[in-house]
Amino acid sequence: MTGFGPKMPPYSELAPGVRRIVAPNPSMMTGPGTNTYLFGDDEVAVLDPGPVIESHVEKIQQIADAPIRWILATHTHPDHSPAAALLAGETGAELLGMPAGEGPHQDATFEPDRVLEDGDELVTDEFVIAAVHTPGHASNHFCYRHAQTNWVFTGDHVIDGSTVVIDPPDGNMSHYLQSLRRVKDLGCDAIAPGHGEIINDPDRAIDWIIDHRLEREAKVAAALAANPNLTARELVPHVYTDVDKTLYGWAERSLLAHLLKLEDDGAAKCAAERWVGA
Numbered sequence: 541m542t543g544f545g546p547k548m549p550p551y552s553e554l555a556p557g558v559r560r561i562v563a564p565n566p567s568m569m570t571g572p573g574t575n576t577y578l579f580g581d582d583e584v585a586v587l588d589p590g591p592v593i594e595s596h597v598e599k600i601q602q603i604a605d606a607p608i609r610w611i612l613a614t615h616t617h618p619d620h621s622p623a624a625a626l627l628a629g630e631t632g633a634e635l636l637g638m639p640a641g642e643g644p645h646q647d648a649t650f651e652p653d654r655v656l657e658d659g660d661e662l663v664t665d666e667f668v669i670a671a672v673h674t675p676g677h678a679s680n681h682f683c684y685r686h687a688q689t690n691w692v693f694t695g696d697h698v699i700d701g702s703t704v705v706i707d708p709p710d711g712n713m714s715h716y717l718q719s720l721r722r723v724k725d726l727g728c729d730a731i732a733p734g735h736g737e738i739i740n741d742p743d744r745a746i747d748w749i750i751d752h753r754l755e756r757e758a759k760v761a762a763a764l765a766a767n768p769n770l771t772a773r774e775l776v777p778h779v780y781t782d783v784d785k786t787l788y789g790w791a792e793r794s795l796l797a798h799l800l801k802l803e804d805d806g807a808a809k810c811a812a813e814r815w816v817g818a
């Protein structure tokens with residue numbers, strides 16, 4: 541993913557009352573950087589302020605150019621929510637989302653003032669945003685449907701041009717596939733992801749992800765049948781033949797997610813970390 545350069549504008553006006561600022565944290569895992577979205581012109585809600593980067597937090601406030609009343613997080617991974625506490629401290633904004641789950645790669649500093657549940661709405665004079673609980677990538681992941689555009693803001697549930705890591709136990713492949721179908725059923729007009737550009741054909745994008753995951757699952761099942769009694773780590777080269785070795789650590793996490801789903805489905809068994817088909 542490219543395009544993050546000196547010519548990049550400070551923000552993009554995507555639709556009336558919807559602006560995007562890209563955090564300066566580009567990487568292999570974050571693409572051009574984390575997308576921070578601003579809703580509203582007179583009173584602003586900020587979605588995913590990103591990691592703690594002071595220049596970015598200043599930019600959010602400059603570009604908002606109005607009181608920031610609400611800060612939403614899609615989930616509490618380190619590239620999405622850690623700036624929320626800082627921004628709330630500077631603005632007095634209310635934090636909305638779900639606290640961090642257990643385990644590594646979680647931002648425990650995110651302490652919501654309003655703990656969201658599926659279906660909760662943020663209703664303001666300018667916009668309505670509905671929270672859709674989408675566990676899978678993270679157990680506390682929410683997508684947000686913006687009523688005025690009929691766009692869904694998907695965080696790391698659906699991103700542009702890549703797949704996301706499902707890292708058990710907080711990540712769960714069965715839940716992830718269910719949550720993908722859930723978002724597809726919303727019938728939105730576009731997806732605004734946590735990384736990358738707007739996705740204008742949501743059905744096609746979601747179908748591609750589901751197909752890709754099920755193809756990978758089939759590869760895992762075939763590898764298990766051909767190579768019984770291997771550990772997840774030992775199975776990686778048999779399944780991720782298309783993935784660079786430097787990514788094997790993440791591939792192993794995703795592979796484990798697939799194995800656990802197969803176990804849930806009654807198609808695999810594990811004893812002493814060694815896996816066989818069932």
Ligand SMILES: [Zn+2]
Pocket residue numbers: 615617677678696
């Ligand atoms: Zn994430």
